[in-house]
Structure formats: structure tokens, C-alpha cells
Amino acid sequence: VSFRSGERATADELKMNVSLILLDRETSDFGGVFTRNRFPGAPVIIGRKRLDEPAVRGVLINTKISNVCTATGEADAGALLTRLADILGARPEAFFPASTGIIGWRLPVAEMAAALPGLAASVDSSSLLALAKGIMTTDAFPKVRSATVGRGRIVGVAKGAGMIEPNMATLLCFLLTDVAVPREELREHLAWCVERSLNRLSVDSDQSTSDMALAFSSGMKGPADPGEFREALLSVLNGLAFDIVRNAEGVGHVVRVRVEKARDEQTGLGIARAVVNSPLVKTAMFGNDPNVGRLVSAIGDYLGNAGLSVDGNRMVVKMGGEEIFGSGCFRLDAGKEERLSAYLRQRVIEPGRKPWPGHDLTIDVDIVMDGSGPGVQVLGTDLSYDYVKENADYRS
Amino acid sequence: VSFRSGERATADELKMNVSLILLDRETSDFGGVFTRNRFPGAPVIIGRKRLDEPAVRGVLINTKISNVCTATGEADAGALLTRLADILGARPEAFFPASTGIIGWRLPVAEMAAALPGLAASVDSSSLLALAKGIMTTDAFPKVRSATVGRGRIVGVAKGAGMIEPNMATLLCFLLTDVAVPREELREHLAWCVERSLNRLSVDSDQSTSDMALAFSSGMKGPADPGEFREALLSVLNGLAFDIVRNAEGVGHVVRVRVEKARDEQTGLGIARAVVNSPLVKTAMFGNDPNVGRLVSAIGDYLGNAGLSVDGNRMVVKMGGEEIFGSGCFRLDAGKEERLSAYLRQRVIEPGRKPWPGHDLTIDVDIVMDGSGPGVQVLGTDLSYDYVKENADYRS
Numbered sequence: 001v002s003f004r005s006g007e008r009a010t011a012d013e014l015k016m017n018v019s020l021i022l023l024d025r026e027t028s029d030f031g032g033v034f035t036r037n038r039f040p041g042a043p044v045i046i047g048r049k050r051l052d053e054p055a056v057r058g059v060l061i062n063t064k065i066s067n068v069c070t071a072t073g074e075a076d077a078g079a080l081l082t083r084l085a086d087i088l089g090a091r092p093e094a095f096f097p098a099s100t101g102i103i104g105w106r107l108p109v110a111e112m113a114a115a116l117p118g119l120a121a122s123v124d125s126s127s128l129l130a131l132a133k134g135i136m137t138t139d140a141f142p143k144v145r146s147a148t149v150g151r152g153r154i155v156g157v158a159k160g161a162g163m164i165e166p167n168m169a170t171l172l173c174f175l176l177t178d179v180a181v182p183r184e185e186l187r188e189h190l191a192w193c194v195e196r197s198l199n200r201l202s203v204d205s206d207q208s209t210s211d212m213a214l215a216f217s218s219g220m221k222g223p224a225d226p227g228e229f230r231e232a233l234l235s236v237l238n239g240l241a242f243d244i245v246r247n248a249e250g251v252g253h254v255v256r257v258r259v260e261k262a263r264d265e266q267t268g269l270g271i272a273r274a275v276v277n278s279p280l281v282k283t284a285m286f287g288n289d290p291n292v293g294r295l296v297s298a299i300g301d302y303l304g305n306a307g308l309s310v311d312g313n314r315m316v317v318k319m320g321g322e323e324i325f326g327s328g329c330f331r332l333d334a335g336k337e338e339r340l341s342a343y344l345r346q347r348v349i350e351p352g353r354k355p356w357p358g359h360d361l362t363i364d365v366d367i368v369m370d371g372s373g374p375g376v377q378v379l380g381t382d383l384s385y386d387y388v389k390e391n392a393d394y395r396s
Numbered sequence: 397v398s399f400r401s402g403e404r405a406t407a408d409e410l411k412m413n414v415s416l417i418l419l420d421r422e423t424s425d426f427g428g429v430f431t432r433n434r435f436p437g438a439p440v441i442i443g444r445k446r447l448d449e450p451a452v453r454g455v456l457i458n459t460k461i462s463n464v465c466t467a468t469g470e471a472d473a474g475a476l477l478t479r480l481a482d483i484l485g486a487r488p489e490a491f492f493p494a495s496t497g498i499i500g501w502r503l504p505v506a507e508m509a510a511a512l513p514g515l516a517a518s519v520d521s522s523s524l525l526a527l528a529k530g531i532m533t534t535d536a537f538p539k540v541r542s543a544t545v546g547r548g549r550i551v552g553v554a555k556g557a558g559m560i561e562p563n564m565a566t567l568l569c570f571l572l573t574d575v576a577v578p579r580e581e582l583r584e585h586l587a588w589c590v591e592r593s594l595n596r597l598s599v600d601s602d603q604s605t606s607d608m609a610l611a612f613s614s615g616m617k618g619p620a621d622p623g624e625f626r627e628a629l630l631s632v633l634n635g636l637a638f639d640i641v642r643n644a645e646g647v648g649h650v651v652r653v654r655v656e657k658a659r660d661e662q663t664g665l666g667i668a669r670a671v672v673n674s675p676l677v678k679t680a681m682f683g684n685d686p687n688v689g690r691l692v693s694a695i696g697d698y699l700g701n702a703g704l705s706v707d708g709n710r711m712v713v714k715m716g717g718e719e720i721f722g723s724g725c726f727r728l729d730a731g732k733e734e735r736l737s738a739y740l741r742q743r744v745i746e747p748g749r750k751p752w753p754g755h756d757l758t759i760d761v762d763i764v765m766d767g768s769g770p771g772v773q774v775l776g777t778d779l780s781y782d783y784v785k786e787n788a789d790y791r792s
Contacts, residue, residue: 036700039692039708069692071725103689104726207697209689214517279675279779287788293605294501295467296435301603304432312435324540329467330500383675384788387779 016064016101016108018115021136021174022123026055026094026215029180033194035211041066044377047212048094055095057197059174059214062112063073063137064101066170069381070210076107083113087120096214100137100159100170103209109188118305126340128176132157135172140247148234152179156238160247171198173213173240179229182373190215197237200269201245201379202276213237218265246361247381250387252348255380256362261302263371267308270377271367274302277381285382287346291342292317292324292332295365314370319343320363355389408623408751412460412497412504414511415530417570418519422451422490425576426584429590431607431647437462439468443608445604449733450598453490455610456480458508459533460497462566464605472503474591483516489729492610496533496555496566499571499605508619518748524572528553531568531739536643541635545628546573555638556643569609572740586611593633596665597641597775609633630685641775646783648744649681651776652758657740659767661664663704665774667763670698672776680776681759686736688720688728691761710766715739716759 032051034044043066050056062083067073078099085092099107121206132142139159160171163240181189194213215233246254257275262268275281278298284291295317303310317325318345329376347361362379399541430440439462456477463469473493481488495503520526526687528538535555537716556567577585611629628683658664663694671677674694680687682753691713699706702704713721716739720727758775777783 026646036704036728037693037696038704039696040701067726069721071723095753103693104728139697149666207700209693209696279783283784283788288786289788294462297433300433300435303434304603308434327467329465330502341657367724383784385781385784387675388679388682388779388784391679392780 001269001396007395016112016291017090017134017136018112018119019061019131020119021059021061021131021176021216022088022120023216025220026057026090027056027218028216029183029186029217029219030056031183031190032068032096032214034208034210036206036212037207037209038154039069039209041068041099041210042070042077042101043067043099044210044212046074046077046097047096047214050093053093055094056096056216057090057124058122059098060066061098061135061172062101063099064133065099065105065107066101066208066210067097067099068103070104070106072106076109079109079117080107080112080254084116084120087117087157088186095191096212096325098174098210098212099213100135100172100210102396126140128155128157129136131174132159135159139263141243143243143247145243146237147232147235149177152221152224154229154232156235156236157373158242158244158364158388164356166308170208170210171213171244173237175213175215175233175236176218177215177233178218178221178388179357180221180223181226181229182219185226186215186217187205189226189233193230195236197234197241198244199243200272200377202273241379245370250389250391251381252384252386253344253382254349254362255285255365255382256349256377257365257380258373258375258377259373260367261366261369261371262373263308263310263369264373265376267306267371267392268369268373269377270306271302271369272376273296275365275367279383280377282381282383285344285379286311288341288344290324290332290344291318295319296325299367311370316366316368318364321366340366362389408620411528414508414515416519416732417455417457417516417527417529417572417612418484418516419453419612419614422453422486423612423729424451425579425582425584425613426452426611426617427452427579427715428492428608428610429587430791431603431605432605433605433607434468435465435605437464437495437606438466438473439463439495440556440608441776442473442493442717443492443610444487449489451490452492452612453484453486455492455494457494457531457568458497458503459495459531460498461494461495462499462604462606463495463503464499466500466502468502473507473612476503476508477511480512480516480592483513483631492608494509494568494570494606494608494610496531496568509714524551524553524638528555531555532598537639539636539643540700541632541639543628543632545573545624546575546617547563548573548617548620550575550625550628550632552632552636554640564573566604566606568607569594571609571611571629571632572614573611573629574614574617576617576619577613577622579624581609581622585622585629589626589633593630594638594640596668596773597637598669602730635707637775641777643747646780646785648757648778648780648782649740649778650743650745651678651681651761651778652773653761653763653776654771654773655763655765655769656771657765657767658769658772659704659706659765659773660769663702663767664765664769664772665693666702667698668767668772668774671719671761672774674785675779678779681740682780684737684740686715686720686728686733686740688726691715692721712762712764714760714764717762721735 158173259268554569655664
């Protein structure tokens with residue numbers, strides 16, 4: 001993968017990092033997916049315009065201030081890109097801006113501009129780790145995933161720590177590949193894969209004003225089978241999605257809800273999201289309580305609000321593989337409750353604990369309905385004291 | 397108002413209360429509104445059928461077990477009503493069952509039946525307070541509201557403590573009036589008023605499997621103006637809704653979100669609910685943090701997901717009457733932040749603290765858009781340590 005990245009701290013007080021993704025040359029094969037939030041930040045507004053550029057060269061990323069809801073947001077980002085382009089002998093329009101951090105503050109343009117020459121000089125093509133670290137805000141660890149496909153690779157980095165400092169919980173994701181994927185095809189793959197990965201995790205149930213995922217293909221290693229490319233891209237994005245969910249300090253458990261045989265895909269996703277976002281289910285998971293009543297109530301609440309009916313007698317709910325609801329009744333006994341509580345306790349993510357191969361730290365909730373929809377899954381988290389603490393204390 | 401109520405504890409271990417609402421005679425002028433949850437309990441299933449009865453006489457209510465998702469739920473409730481009817485010389489079909497408590501457990505029918513003679517003998521028409529106390533579960537105080545209309549009154553009692561022990565957080569509400577309101581008119585008033593009161597509060601964002609609101613008119617004091625009756629009924633229900641939200645131990649603040657000039661009523665309600673249910677807004681309120689970014693992000697997230705656009709430059713957001721967002725930018729300065737933080741601290745509901753006339757304990761968030769929809773309001777709560785504690789510890 002031919003790119004360079006670098007980072008440079010600016011004003012000490014802000015502890016802002018500025019990072020750069022710099023392709024060796026412009027590429028026309030790039031794409032982006034942006035937040036659907038109706039009050040997007042300047043980087044999202046500018047990024048959407050960049051999709052019409054014939055070719056681009058990279059991304060300028062800063063932490064600490066998200067450049068959202070200020071009167072001068074677009075001008076501030078534009079001034080920085082112009083300065084960067086001057087230094088690199090490139091076009092300002094060849095760069096995407098990306099920002100994460102506090103909403104409502106102006107970017108410190110002069111201080112950031114002063115850091116750009118050093119940043120441009122520091123770019124390094126040996127590893128993405130510096131970039132993955134440079135874009136971290138409250139992330140507990142850098143997030144890098146890769147996959148091989150054809151004769152090349154896809155590498156991705158991301159940041160996002162929704163459970164803590166949520167105004168900084170912007171999800172930024174950058175994907176680089178040396179496989180040759182034509183522009184429109186790359187955009188289709190990106191939209192399809194993001195919909196099935198980053199858009200199927202839910203920590204705070206909000207999408208921020210600044211979320212974006214950008215992809216760039218240098219094409220240096222030639223083409224690959226489109227189906228294999230899509231599969232590889234999805235695996236990279238799913239890996240990053242899992243990293244994001246399990247990341248934050250406030251997370252005690254990752255909850256994976258899989259729904260099969262709902263009426264259709266949308267209904268399946270609706271049910272899965274309702275369960276994952278239910279404060280009552282989330283607190284029960286935090287308390288290692290296999291609380292069937294809350295699960296069933298959350299499902300029934302969603303279906304009722306959506307005006308959908310379902311034959312509850314034909315729905316089966318499992319946790320950790322054990323049936324806990326079926327034929328309209330609870331399927332619990334003392335032994336099963338004990339096993340499930342142990343199952344939940346085993347899956348607690350202690351600070352610093354990381355999943356290792358073969359050891360899955362998710363709580364699995366499987367819901368099988370009686371329809372014909374495809375299987376879907378959504379990742380979420382429990383709701384812990386730390387979540388409240390980190391979020392209530394943020395700004396004070 | 398001609399009714400009687402009583403309560404009687406059954407098995408000590410369960411600490412279950414059984415209460416009875418007994419009208420002096422059957423009335424054909426009654427109505428009910430039930431949960432939309434698709435997995436309703438036996439009392440809701442039976443209650444819906446009761447709406448077709450020519451006349452009814454009362455309600456048998458129990459706490460501790462909600463009679464939901466068991467194989468024998470309807471039969472168990474039916475057996476108890478048959479026993480009650482035997483004792484009173486009435487028809488079993490003349491009684492509604494109502495239950496609140498744990499999902500998935502069977503009612504202790506024999507123990508409850510043994511308590512019914514004493515309960516029937518204990519009914520008392522002097523005050524609703526015994527009833528309001530008898531149906532409490534984790535409620536911190538009994539909830540009774542009344543209003544005068546025409547030559548009569550409307551009195552209402554309710555229970556509901558969503559912030560703690562949410563499997564018991566069923567919202568039960570019983571309304572009694574001696575104003576003569578014909579059956580169909582009463583049902584229309586009830587549906588209209590519940591939609592604008594109980595259905596516009598959100599604590600856990602779930603509706604339980606057992607929620608119900610029932611209304612009975614004895615007609616003894618003759619008719620009243622329909623518009624005045626509706627207004628009085630709405631005031632009783634709004635009072636009960638506020639009592640329910642401010643009730644629970646886990647609540648630090650009551651948050652009232654008012655939306656004006658949205659595109660339409662549904663959009664206004666969607667925006668208000670999105671703000672009230674946002675975990676990020678809720679934790680900020682708990683932390684006494686006038687966090688404009690989270691408010692704006694929650695609104696933008698809702699609008700984006702709903703596929704609605706809005707001119708952010710024409711939206712104004714106020715907290716406690718102070719403009720905090722306008723013309724697409726934050727309207728904050730140090731002095732305003734300090735005032736708003738003080739405003740939030742003043743409104744903390746300390747344990748045992750009750751609002752008194754003229755002292756409003758809600759945090760007001762007012763959102764004015766540029767559409768033509770009617771004004772709407774939704775009540776919610778903050779998200780506190782106690783919320784997580786009570787909900788995570790419930791069953792362990």
C-alpha cells in the first residue's frame with residue numbers, strides 16, 4: 001500500500017494531534033461514506049464535495065476539535081488545506097479534511113498551519129500504526145486491521161470511543177488498498193460493506209456530526225475478483241467495528257444480537273437494534289443477569305411500535321446457545337440461570353483485557369422468528385457505572 | 397366518586413399486594429388503553445376482551461408478578477376473577493385483571509384466592525389513598541391526582557417506577573369519575589388524553605408488556621361539557637405522568653423537551669423523544685452540563701435517520717429560556733454556561749424532595765424549528781449512577 005502518514009502535536013494546551021494520509025500520487029479511485037446526521041461538521045460538508053473531484057491525494061486529520069457548528073468551519077478547513085497543498089505542491093481540492101473532538105469550537109488555524117511543514121516532512125510509509133495512534137482520542141488502543149486479496153492488501157485504521165467523551169466519539173475510518181478497484185466499483189463496495197459493519201454497531205445509539213469512512217485504491221498490485229475484494233473489505237470493516245465497540249473504558253461487555261428469519265432484513269435490524277439499545281437490557285448485561293423478561297419486552301416493544309405482528313409462540317430466543325424463551329414461555333431453570341450468569345461473567349472485558357484468537361468476548365443473543373428474512377447481526381455494549389461517570393463528567 | 401378499594405398482603409415471602417376497585421354497581425361507561433407491546437401479559441389480553449362487555453364492576457390488581465409469558469396466564473387470572481365474583485355475587489367478566497411485577501413467573505393462585513374474602517370485606521369508599529398505596533411497587537410515593545368538572549370530579553391513581561426494577565415498571569393507571577360520560581365518548585377522551593400524557597413520557601424508552609389505563613364513569617353527578625371533561629382528564633393524566641417521571645430513586649432530573657414548529661406533530665414528537673432518550677443528553681443532564689453539542693447531535697441524528705431535512709440556520713434551541721443554539725452556531729459564553737449549570741443544579745431532585753406549587757423541577761429544553769407543526773412536549777429523565785445500579789442489581 002503506497003501511502004504515508006505522520007502526526008504532529010500542536011498547541012500543548014489543546015493536546016491536538018494532526019495526522020496526514022498522503023498517497024504517492026493522486027488517484028481517481030476513491031470513495032467516501034458520511035454521517036446521516038443533519039447537522040454535519042465542515043469536514044463532512046467539504047468531503048461530500050470532494051467526491052466529485054477527478055482525483056485526490058490524501059486526508060488531513062485532527063483530533064480535539066470537530067469543527068462543527070461554527071460560523072467559519074468551512075473557511076478554516078479550507079485555509080488549512082490550502083497551506084498543506086502549498087507545502088506539498090499539490091491542489092487543496094485533492095485533500096479531504098477530517099476532524100474529531102468538541103463541537104462548537106473553532107479550529108486553531110494558525111497553530112495548526114504552523115505544524116503542517118513538520119507534518120509533511122515526517123510522513124513515513126513503513127507502518128500505519130503511527131496514523132492509527134495519531135487519530136486516537138480517548139481510544140484505549142490503536143485500531144488497525146488488514147486482509148489480503150488478489151496480489152494486494154486492504155488495510156484500515158479507525159478511531160471511535162463512543163462510551164467515553166462522546167462529543168469526541170466521531171467514528172473516523174480510513175481504508176487503503178493497492179488492489180486496483182475502479183472508482184464506482186470501490187464506492188459500491190464501500191457503501192455495501194459500511195452498511196453491514198460500521199452501521200451495525202451501536203454504543204450510544206447516536207451517529208455523530210462528523211462520522212466518515214474514506215477508501216483509496218492505488219491500483220499498484222492490479223485487479224482482484226470483485227466478490228473476494230468485497231469480502232476482504234467487509235472483514236476489515238467488521239474487525240474495526242468490533243475493535244471500536246470493545247474499546248472504551250466504560251464497556252463491560254460486548255453484546256452481539258443476531259436475528260434470523262425476521263419478516264425481512266429491515267425488521268431483523270430493527271429488532272436487533274431495539275435489543276442492543278434498550279437501557280434495561282444493557283444494564284442487565286452489565287449486572288451479568290440473563291434477564292429474559294427485558295429481552296422479550298424490548299422485542300415486543302419494537303414490534304408494537306412498528307405496527308408489526310409476530311407469532312410469539314414461534315419465536316425462540318437463545319443466550320450463549322441456550323434457549324431461554326420458546327413457545328411463548330420462559331425456558332429457564334435454576335441450573336440454566338447459573339450457567340448463563342457464569343457465561344456473562346466470563347465475558348466481562350476487564351480494563352486492558354483483549355480478545356485472543358478463539359476466545360470470543362461477545363455475549364450472543366440469538367433470536368429466531370418465523371419469517372423469511374436474512375440473518376443480521378448488530379454489535380452493542382452494556383451500560384455501566386463508568387459509562388455514566390465518563391459521560392456525566394465530560395466537560396466539568 | 398362511588399367506588400371502593402382495598403388491599404391485602406398475601407404470602408409474606410412474596411410481599412404481594414392485592415387490591416380491588418369495586419364500583420357500587422356495574423357501569424356500561426368504561427374504557428381502556430393498553431400497551432402496544434407485542435408480547436402482552438394475560439391481564440392485557442383479557443382486558444382487551446373486556447372492552448366488549450356490556451358493563452363492568454371493577455378491577456383486581458396485584459403487584460410482584462406480572463403474569464406475562466407463562467403457559468397458564470389467562471387461566472390463572474380467570475380462576476381468580478371467578479373466585480372474586482363468587483364472593484361478591486357478581487359476574488367474573490365484570491372485572492378487569494391488572495398485574496405488575498416479574499415477567500415469566502406464575503401467579504400464586506391459591507394464596508391469592510385465599511386473600512380475596514378479606515379483600516372484598518375490606519373495601520372502603522372514603523379515600524383512594526389506600527388503593528394508590530396498594531398498587532405501589534418500587535414507587536417512592538403514592539400517585540393520586542384529581543380535578544373537578546361539571547358537578548363532579550375525576551380522580552386517578554397510578555403506579556410506575558421505570559427507573560428502578562423495570563420489570564416491575566408496568567404503568568398502571570385507573571381513572572374514576574362520577575361525571576356521566578357515555579361509553580364511546582369516554583373511550584375517545586381516554587385515548588386522546590393518554591396519547592398526550594402517559595404516551596409522552598419516556599424513562600427507559602420501553603413500554604412494558606403490561607401497561608394499561610382504565611377509566612370508569614358512574615354517572616352519578618350528571619353530564620359535563622365534553623371539552624371541559626377532556627381538559628380535566630388531561631390535567632389528571634398529566635399530573636400522574638409527571639409524578640411517575642419524578643418518582644424513582646434513580647432520577648436526578650426531570651427533563652421536559654418542547655418542540656415547536658416542526659414539520660408536523662409526528663416529527664416534533666420524534667425530535668423530542670430522540671433528545672429525551674439520548675444516553676448522551678441524559679448523562680449530560682445528570683452531570684449538570686448544558687451540553688449543546690449533544691442536544692444538536694441528537695436532533696440531527698433523528699432527522700437524518702428519518703430522512704428529513706431542516707434548515708439548521710433557522711432552528712433555535714433554548715435551555716431554561718436561554719438561547720444556546722441559533723443561526724447554525726452555538727450561542728454560549730462563559731456567563732451563560734455558568735447560569736445554565738446553576739439552573740441544572742437547582743433542579744436536582746434530591747431523595748424525598750417534592751415539587752411545590754410555583755417551583756418547577758423540570759429542565760426545559762425548547763426547540764423551535766421553521767415548520768408549521770403544533771407544539772408538543774415529552775417528559776424524560778437524566779441517566780444516573782443509581783439508574784445503572786438499581787437496574788444492574790435487580791435480581792441478583
